[in-house]
Amino acid sequence: GQSLEQPSEVTAVEGAIVQINCTYQTSGFYGLSWYQQHDGGAPTFLSYNALDGLEETGRFSSFLSRSDSYGYLLLQELQMKDSASYFCAVRDTGGNKLTFGGGTRVLVKP
Amino acid sequence: GAVVSQHPSWVICKSGTSVKIECRSLDFQATTMFWYRQFPKQSLMLMATSNEGSKATYEQGVEKDKFLINHASLTLSTLTVTSAHPEDSSFYICSARDVRQGVTDTQYFGPGTRLTVL
Numbered sequence: 001g002q003s004l005e006q007p008s009e010v011t012a013v014e015g016a017i018v019q020i021n022c023t024y025q026t027s028g029f030y031g032l033s034w035y036q037q038h039d040g041g042a043p044t045f046l047s048y049n050a051l052d053g054l055e056e057t058g059r060f061s062s063f064l065s066r067s068d069s070y071g072y073l074l075l076q077e078l079q080m081k082d083s084a085s086y087f088c089a090v091r092d093t094g095g096n097k098l099t100f101g102g103g104t105r106v107l108v109k110p
Numbered sequence: 111g112a113v114v115s116q117h118p119s120w121v122i123c124k125s126g127t128s129v130k131i132e133c134r135s136l137d138f139q140a141t142t143m144f145w146y147r148q149f150p151k152q153s154l155m156l157m158a159t160s161n162e163g164s165k166a167t168y169e170q171g172v173e174k175d176k177f178l179i180n181h182a183s184l185t186l187s188t189l190t191v192t193s194a195h196p197e198d199s200s201f202y203i204c205s206a207r208d209v210r211q212g213v214t215d216t217q218y219f220g221p222g223t224r225l226t227v228l
Contacts, residue, residue, distance in 0.1 A: 033216065041221070041222070042203055042219040042221045042222050043154065043203070043219045044219070045216045045217070045218070045219075048216060087153060087154070096142060096159065096207065097156060097159065098144070098156065098205075098217060099156070100153045100155075100156075101153065102152075103152075103153050
């Protein structure tokens, strides 16, 4: 089976940097994805890592270390609109199914 | 980017009735769609994988006779919650995989359907 752990909540101020860690234990691994979900909304895709290293997409970056079964999402120059839940998700070896972590609620304060 | 729609966006029904939720990929074909359920302040739990032209694959603990899935075309999957009960009240979200993106393909999520069973 798959299990993913991430912190439940993080609070930061506008302009700050937040790092959300995700550790996983999986029976198979194809890649680590990150999704953002605002209250009442659908998850939106942020980033995907299949190989070790850092992927940068604007203010958001994601990192993966397969040997450590660990990844993180880095949110830079935080804005109020970044207040949302962030989920890491593992794709299985078939590349189809996603298993989601419990989610990290990020609260951005003025 | 790829767009996935769901209908209805919300539904309220009486206990014992059945509710059908539609999931459509609007600008791409999806041989595989996924159905998730999310309770308030919790994560997304995969219920089943919907395969076009074949039977759905259900996750452990999900009753296939209660949650009927039909994937009749490359752009449409439906989830029917049969004999709904208050404990089935939840946010149901579908996603579709855009295989055109190859190894970096991603799942695109619909806006979700909020089901309330009275």
